[in-house]
Amino acid sequence: MNKLAVSAPPALKTLKTTNMIAQTILQQIGGKRFTAMTGSRDYINMGNGLRMSLARNKTSANRLDIIYDAGADLYNMRFYRRTFSKKTFECRTKDIAVHEGIYFDMLEEMFTMVTGLYTRF
Secondary structure (H helix, E strand, O other): OOOOOOOOOHHHHHHHHHHEEEEEEEHOOOHHHHHHHHHEEEEOOOOOEEEOOOOOOOOOOOEEEEEEOOOOOEEEEEEEEEEOOOOOEEEEEEEEEEEEEEEEHHHHHHHHHHHOOOOOO
């Protein structure tokens, strides 16, 4: 008897993989300890990365995107400030710092360098 392995539909596999990327990034920057020490919130799964809102910091950046580059097995970090005008309903974005080609073990160090917020004691 030759039984075929039952697998999930392609869309579901892709969803699991993208969710796993965001969870892995959060674990690599410190997980719950990172959240508690930095005041970061509103974690959003971007498919190939993680987006979060930041607490007040020395650079005035209020958002961070961490994108995983699967080809190079490296990360790109984009710190930016997003503002919304209630009067004109315009959304403006200003890049504060962009770093490309970062290894996973340098994510916490780069975060601390840019924001001044420590991720561990």
